[in-house]
Amino acid sequence: MNCIQIAGRLIGPDQPPYVIAELSANHNGRIETALQIVEEAKRAGADAVKLQTYKPDTITLDSDGEEFRIKGGLWDGRRLYDLYEEAHMPWDWHKFLFDHARKVGTTIFSSPFDSTAIDLLEDLNAPAYKIASFEAVDLPLIKYAAGTGKPMIISTGMADADEIQEAIDAAREGGCRELAILHCVSGYPAPADDYNLHTIGDMIDRFGLVTGLSDHTLDNTTAITSVALGASIIEKHFTLDRGGGGPDDSFSLEPAEMAALCAGAKTAWQALGKVDYGRKSSEQGNVKFRRSLYFIRDLKAGDVITRDCIRSVRPGFGLAPKNLEAVLGRKVTRDVRSSTAVLPELIDSWPPR
Structure with a gap:
């Protein structure tokens, strides 16, 4: 499994998790809010901000038919066209957002939903493309995005294993090398x-690809846990205020929660480390508090060491407790006082043959 790279940032299992703050519809119709979300995502430690690039007319039809009306869930009863009219990011905002992201020093890219969206994003020099789960079956869209030669991330919600493979094949056939x-x-x-x-x-x-998680749960537990299972990318919806009333606000992270996710995901990745049974740097100072053998009676040179003469206690400056049976029955080489560590030079004929 190879790493991919977006705007110079390596992404893969040997790198800290790449956290994407999904702006989605959380601008709530105000470009000032969208610009502030970019700033807050950077401040929280996210690696990138992601937009969604579509118009209601490029993603659905302006129809009153029942199949174009949402039944159940968060947006129950709404027409698709009306929801997307409210939620979409106006295309003339994109340049302002890309420029602002570069100004504050963060990466920005988008999920395109048709070829005209990709054309717009290419004009803005987007460094990567994200294919949304609902578009993972749109193989022509995937191929068109792949033709840009940019890195691509594909979400796989609702897709079975065969459909995921088809999306991967389409990306490869289109020319995508970093997927x-x-x-x-x-x-x-x-x-x-x-x-x-x-x-x-x-x-x-x-x-065999760099793999991550697009997380729509309401807290960070699932996302941070995914790092321990190999996730190299975490995507979470991000808002300034969960109570803002927008289409996506209610299931998005607020700034303090995004900061906690970025920190927690990095800590989880660092904790994974590698297979290592050796003594760790943080343990070095505590080695002296392990158990070891100590004399608990005064002895004269030549006295035989019996079980009531020594004990395994803390600290750890004496012989290891595993040597107890080998020490018993031997003689001390010189006078020793109680509370003296049992050391090799105090034991006759040590080490045993």
């Missing part, structure tokens, strides 16, 4: 017990 996939559950919000995080390890083995 990652995200395990995802396309519920808004999604319950943690739907995530089946062990799937991440299987995806890594099955597809």
